[in-house]
Amino acid sequence: MSHVFSRALGRALPVVDRAEGALIWDTQGRRYIDGSGGAIVVGIGHGRTEVAEAVAGQAGRVAYAHGTAFTSEPLEQYASELAPLLPMDDARVYPVSGGSEAVETALKLARAYHLARGEGSRTVVIGRRSSYHGNTLGALDASGREPLRRPYEPWLGRAVHVSPAYEYRCPFPGHPVGCGRVLADQLDEAITNAGPDTVACFIAEPVSGATLGAAVPSDDYWPAIREVCDRHGVLLIADEVMTGFGRTGAWFGCDQWEVRPDILTAGKGTSSGYWPLGLAVCSGDVYETVASSGFTHGFTYSHSVVGAAAGLSVLEILRRENLVEASRTKGERLRKELTAAVGDHPHVGDIRGLGLMVGVELVSDRGSKRALPRSDALTERVLAAAKERGLLLYSSTGFVDGVDGDLIMFGPPFVISDEQIDEAVAVTAEAVAAALP
Ligand code: PLP
Numbered sequence: 001m002s003h004v005f006s007r008a009l010g011r012a013l014p015v016v017d018r019a020e021g022a023l024i025w026d027t028q029g030r031r032y033i034d035g036s037g038g039a040i041v042v043g044i045g046h047g048r049t050e051v052a053e054a055v056a057g058q059a060g061r062v063a064y065a066h067g068t069a070f071t072s073e074p075l076e077q078y079a080s081e082l083a084p085l086l087p088m089d090d091a092r093v094y095p096v097s098g099g100s101e102a103v104e105t106a107l108k109l110a111r112a113y114h115l116a117r118g119e120g121s122r123t124v125v126i127g128r129r130s131s132y133h134g135n136t137l138g139a140l141d142a143s144g145r146e147p148l149r150r151p152y153e154p155w156l157g158r159a160v161h162v163s164p165a166y167e168y169r170c171p172f173p174g175h176p177v178g179c180g181r182v183l184a185d186q187l188d189e190a191i192t193n194a195g196p197d198t199v200a201c202f203i204a205e206p207v208s209g210a211t212l213g214a215a216v217p218s219d220d221y222w223p224a225i226r227e228v229c230d231r232h233g234v235l236l237i238a239d240e241v242m243t244g245f246g247r248t249g250a251w252f253g254c255d256q257w258e259v260r261p262d263i264l265t266a267g268k269g270t271s272s273g274y275w276p277l278g279l280a281v282c283s284g285d286v287y288e289t290v291a292s293s294g295f296t297h298g299f300t301y302s303h304s305v306v307g308a309a310a311g312l313s314v315l316e317i318l319r320r321e322n323l324v325e326a327s328r329t330k331g332e333r334l335r336k337e338l339t340a341a342v343g344d345h346p347h348v349g350d351i352r353g354l355g356l357m358v359g360v361e362l363v364s365d366r367g368s369k370r371a372l373p374r375s376d377a378l379t380e381r382v383l384a385a386a387k388e389r390g391l392l393l394y395s396s397t398g399f400v401d402g403v404d405g406d407l408i409m410f411g412p413p414f415v416i417s418d419e420q421i422d423e424a425v426a427v428t429a430e431a432v433a434a435a436l437p
Contacts, residue, residue, distance in 0.1 A: 012380035019046030019361075022091040022416040024392070033412070035424045036124045036394035039154055040209065040242050040357065040411030043269040043327070051274045051313040058309035071246035074309040076382075082281075085143050087238075087254040088261065090284025093279060095182060095308060097301045099241035099267030100134030102278035103203070107138055108261045108297050110201035110235045113286050119233075122200040126190055127166040128232075130373060130399050132210040133203060133239050142203050146402035161185045164208055165217030168350040169369065169400070174409045180220030188228045195331070201235040201263070206253025209242035211399050212405040213359025214352050222257040232407030235262040235286070241278065243271030244359065246318055246414060249328025249355025256354065262286050272413075276301075321413040330421065331355040334410060337425040347436050349373075358410040359396075360428075360435075371404035378435060379406040 006013065014026035022045060024032045034042065044051070058074060062180075067073065079093040094109075096102050105123060114122035127133065129144035140149060141156040144164070149156055153339060163186055164177065172182045191199050201224070208215040229236040238261035243253030247269055250256050254264070263286060267278035282290070318324060335358055342348045342360070349363035362378055365372045372378050379395045386393050386408075399405040412424070 001307060016208060021045045021047065022420050029419065031390055033391050033416075033420055033424050035391050035428075036384070036409055036411045037413050038273060038394075039268070039407065040247065040394060041268040041273045042413045044272045044314055044321075045247055045413040045415035046273075047101060047241075048272075048274070048313075048317065050317065051272070051310060054309045055312035056376060058306045063155075063306055065137045065305055067298060069371055071303075072308060074305055074312055075303060076311040078308040078315070081312065082279075084265065085251050086281055087252050088264065088281070091289070092284065092287040094280040094282075095303055095311070096280060096299055097276045097304075097307075098278040099265065100139045100278075101299060101302075102241060102265035102280045103133045103139040103142065103237075103239060103298060104136055105204055106203070106237045106239075106282075107142065108267045108293065109263055109280060109282055109286065109290060110237065112290045112293075112295050112297075113235060114200055116289045119197065121197050122233075122328075124194045124199045125159040126187065126194070126199060126202045127131075127161050128204050128208075129160050129161045130164045130166065130211045131161075131203075131205060131208065131239075133205075133231040134241075136239060138397070143211075143418040144390065147400070160190055162190050164204075164212060164215070164222075165221045166208065166212055166215045167218060167352040168215065168352065169303065177219055178220065178240035179218045180222070180224045183217075184224030184228045187225060188231075191228070191232045191433070192232060196232045196234075199232060199234045201237050201388065203237040203239055205239045205241075206243050206256065206259075207248055207323040207357060208356050209357065210394075211396050213396050213399075213409045215358045215359070216352060216354055219257065222254070222259040226259050228358050237260055237261060237263045237265065239265050241265055241267040242411075243274075245314075246324035246353055247329055247357045247411065248353075251324055253354075253393060270298040270314070271310045272305065272314050275307050276302075277304070277307040277311050279311075312363060318414075321415075327355040327414045329357060330414065333418065334358055334412075334421050334425070338428065341425045342432055345432060345436070347378075352399070356411055356414060356416075360408050360410075362406040362408070362432075371374040371400040372406055372437045374398065374404050379408060380430050381435035382406075385434040386427055389427045391431070393428075
């Protein structure tokens with residue numbers, strides 16, 4: 001009997017042995033293509049001894065020094081190398097242990113900013129339906145992912161939610177023209193309804209990730225959202241936990257539309273899985289304002305010196321090997337190959353994404369775009385069929401109406417080879433055919 005409280009209750013899991021590049025092996029010697037970099041985490045690829053050595057070297061020198069007692073050379077260097085890459089002026093970096101902690105930090109920062117400005121009435125967080133910002137309670141409340149919220153709903157309910165940018169199921173008559181403006185008008189209305197002097201921030205993923213599977217907004221969306229936030233003095237938080245560090249083929253998802261958020265969160269690709277590292281980042285303007293009156297916050301493991309060493313080493317590899325550009329070109333190839341292989345399948349509704357963040361939405365028929373009943377467990381069957389054939393994928397369910405909705409997601413390491421992409425696509429076609437004969 002295992003004493004591990006498993007993440008996969010009721011499912012026996014293989015035992016992982018080793019990994020390299022875009023491949024993982026289990027202790028039975030089975031090889032898998034890591035088609036999703038775990039949970040869309042691994043950008044630089046597995047098995048980078050350079051990062052392992054940076055982590056070990058730093059842990060050997062000093063593993064822990066409290067963030068209120070010391071700063072460190074790796075942390076100072078990491079923040080100063082990262083700052084010019086971030087889509088904001090004079091960025092300040094607050095390192096934490098993962099995406100949910102980064103989002104909690106960002107929400108508190110927004111509140112601290114308004115308090116410092118004497119606008120204590122600004123408490124309301126506006127998020128989007130079908131979004132995901134993390135599983136801690138503040139981040140979950142900002143999230144609009146119903147299946148994850150449902151059991152904890154009695155503890156939630158302070159955040160307000162507006163429509164996501166979900167082009168495949170866009171309900172607006174003018175679509176695809178002007179969807180961004182209509183969605184921004186909805187945000188405007190939500191702010192007005194809540195009372196403009198009560199709204200602290202709007203949080204959204206630049207490209208919807210874990211719930212809507214790489215749903216890319218129309219080009220007019222982000223500029224219109226930025227304008228609405230500015231008009232109401234509402235801080236814009238870009239949750240780049242999935243999209244950051246090259247995943248969409250640009251350093252940050254915001255770069256795709258040249259939008260400049262006030263606060264940005266990162267995680268996942270920040271350390272590519274080599275260390276639990278998330279970041280909450282704010283503009284110099286937000287920092288100066290908050291610093292004037294203080295920020296009541298912090299975690300035991302924030303500002304980790306080893307985390308900074310890991311992040312720095314990952315950043316160096318991303319730059320040296322041009323991996324952000326690789327994410328862009330390989331993502332184009334992956335979408336093209338997927339479209340050729342399964343694009344005409346009667347149950348494949350949409351293939352979408354940017355860079356190596358790609359989603360395939362499965363439907364009961366393409367004309368009506370109707371979702372399959374959740375009881376069919378289609379996503380689970382496709383994932384199992386792919387895994388049986390040596391391909392690991394990510395997924396989302398329940399996003400169409402809170403219950404139904406099936407999609408599979410690709411987010412492999414940026415070092416995946418063309419041959420591995422072709423193999424992953426071929427296996428996907430087989431898995432879809434096996435699950436949907
Ligand atoms: N924000 C976004 C956009 C995410 O995709 C995720 C995780 O999928 C999170 C936050 C939460 O990150 P973590 O699981 O590291 O807490």
